[in-house]
Amino acid sequence: MSKKIIVIGAGPGGLAASMLLAHKGYDVHVYEKQSFIGGRTSHLQLGDYRFDVGPTFLNMTYLAEEMFALTGRNIHDYVKLMNLDPMYELVYKDKRIKITRNPEEMIRQINELFPGNYGSYERYLLETHKKLETLAPLLQSDMTGYRSLMTPKAMKALKELEIGNSLMDTLGKFFKEEELRLAFTFQSKYLGMSPWESPGAFSILSYIEHAYGVYHIEGGLNQLTKAMAKVAEEEGAVITTGNGVKRIVTEGRVVKGVELESGEVVYADDVVINGDFASVMTKLVEPGLLKKYSPEKLAKKSYSCSGVLLYLGVNKKFDLPHHTIWFAEDYRKNVAQITNTLELSEDPSIYIQNACVSDPTLAPEGKSTLYVLAPVPNNFSNIDWNSCRDEYRDMLLGLVSEKLGIDDINDYIEESHMITPADFEVDYEVYKGAIFNLGHQLRQMMAFRPNNKFEELDHCYLVGGGTHPGSGLPIIIESARITANLILKRDKQTPYDVQPLPPYELYKGQPKDEKSSNVAAIQMKPATSI
Structure with missing residues (x-):
């Protein structure tokens, strides 16, 4: 009889782990609180406009390709990868540069x-x-x-x-x-x-x-989590949405299963946690059980920043690259306000994704989806987003109008939605709204980060941005392979291989002079693309 594994959360880490473990014959059951899969790597539908909720940059595509290949599948049978070049444009006060893979x-x-x-x-x-x-x-x-x-x-x-x-x-x-x-x-x-x-x-x-390179997926990066869920189910995993985990069931320090929000208790041999690490530890684990990661000690850890996101469905096309970042005039002050003084900046940096320039499937013909992100402090700042929400939205829309060279973006908006750090904490269970999880200071990396085989509870494993290797969509997927391999090795099964970096050639010599740099020798081979 195969061992039963419960996965808490159907985000990318949990889905990748489900794929890999189900492929090896484990009886995998995924429980997701939301009515949809993907977590923040899901989609938002506003009328005829479709947006990614969270991640919009996809790099290290070779890792996602490997995960599918490890289950005997080709990722290109599930999603359409689109190689972006230029990858993005950076805009300073008096200059702009298009970042390209052409050396x-x-x-x-x-x-x-x-x-x-x-x-x-x-x-x-x-x-x-x-x-x-x-x-x-x-x-x-x-x-x-x-x-x-x-x-x-x-x-x-x-x-x-x-x-x-x-x-x-x-x-x-x-x-x-x-x-x-x-x-x-x-x-x-x-x-x-x-x-x-x-x-x-x-x-x-x-x-x-x-x-x-930097990639987009037709339909949005949310299509990747949908593809992973499909593979997991093809391998026999059972994914349940709309019925999250209320608490982790333990006997002493041994995890025995979970109690669902429906009241049902489900037992398993192992539990893999894909939920936001600090949020899970403070809400789902019996009080007093944890020592190293008690709520009091978690509150003293360093955490990433948060962000305000605007999703705008507009009845206009814009001459704007897929990804554009406008730096604040005083960028150092801007990031210090975000990470140190924890205050809102009057001169924020903003990012706009104009995905329809590459992917017209996201909006009706002649229209666009604009995804706007402004990094802001996390909720340790005590900023009252209920009181400043509208004012900050108006400020951002004014900036968007200015950057796009139009009088008022409001004249074109047909659909809109806003997510603040407070919303991330309440609606997405993100601890203090820190959307990139625990900070990535060296004191919180590698063995100093919560271990994939969680050190405080037996038969408990972690995937996602709160464990090793860290945050970011491809890195989270890698965490799933690390965790799956720990379980496989424990059970005397053959672990999954880790492939070497994809091959490419780099410039080997030194430039002779400004007119003859031999840069043509730089040849980089991209990850497989369509």
Whole structure:
């Protein structure tokens, strides 16, 4: 008789774990509180307009491809991946740069907009490639317990962690101007952190984009979680929506099952938690049972920022790339207000996704979906979103109008919806509205992050942004493989393989002069695309 596993939450981590475990013969049951699957990687339908609720950037597509391949499937039979190039546009006060995977075009733009950085992009690619090669095995391995930090691969990676260097420090080795460094450090927003505080090791985030690209999925990234749910069910997993977990049933420190909101108690051999880590630990675990991650200690941890999201269905097409980011005039002050002083900025940075420029399936002909995000403090700030909600919405819409060069975006809005940090906490069970989970300071990474095999409860495992390797859609999917392999190894089953990084060639020489840089030698092979 196969072992029974309960998965709490049908987000991407829980669905990926369900795929992998069901494929190995486990009796998998997923319980989701919401009436839909995907969590924040779900969709929002406003009339004829369709939006992704949360993630809109998809990179490291090779990880998603691997997860499907491990179950004997081809991801391209389930979703249509669309390679975006340019990947996105960055807008400063007096200049803009289109970020592309074409190295010659990147170098041309850098030399034109930021003279004096000759050869910097090539060096960045070469050196960060080596860093990724060293760090990738660490990020794809079990880091349970402090002894995992003593392994040869962990010791080898120690130098690349750049302890004591911020992300800005690290990129300063390559690029002179702060504005140029922002093009390679703003990705710390994927972790909900400031580039002046994010560890230098995360220079791999921007490199991964330049090496492997940024993708969209036709219909939105929500289609990926739907595809994973379909595979899980094809493998025999049972997914129940609209009946979440009320509490985790324990005997001492041994997890025995769950009590559902319906009152039913379901027993299992193991429970895999995909819910927001701090939220689950404070709400679903018996009070007094946890020591290391008690509610009091969780409140003292560092957490990521939050965000205000506007979803606008507009009866107009805009000459705007798929992804555009406008930096605040004083970006450093802006991120300090978000992460340190915990106040709303009068000069916020904003991101707009104009997905219909690539994917017309999301809106009626001649119309557009605009997804607007402004990073803001999490709910440790005590900002009263009930009282300032309308004022902040009006301010954001004014900024959108200004950025798009129109008088008033309200003239074109047919459908709209807004999500604030308060909404994330209440409607999506996100602890303190911290949408990127626990912070990614080194003291909260690897073995110092809640372990995939949860150290405080037996027969309890974690997936998602609150465990190793961390936050971000592809990384969350990787957490599912790590966790599935821990269960498989315990049960003496063959674990899933981890593939090496996809191959590509990098520029090997050094530029001879400004007229002859040999940049044509930089050839990057993208992950499989259609």
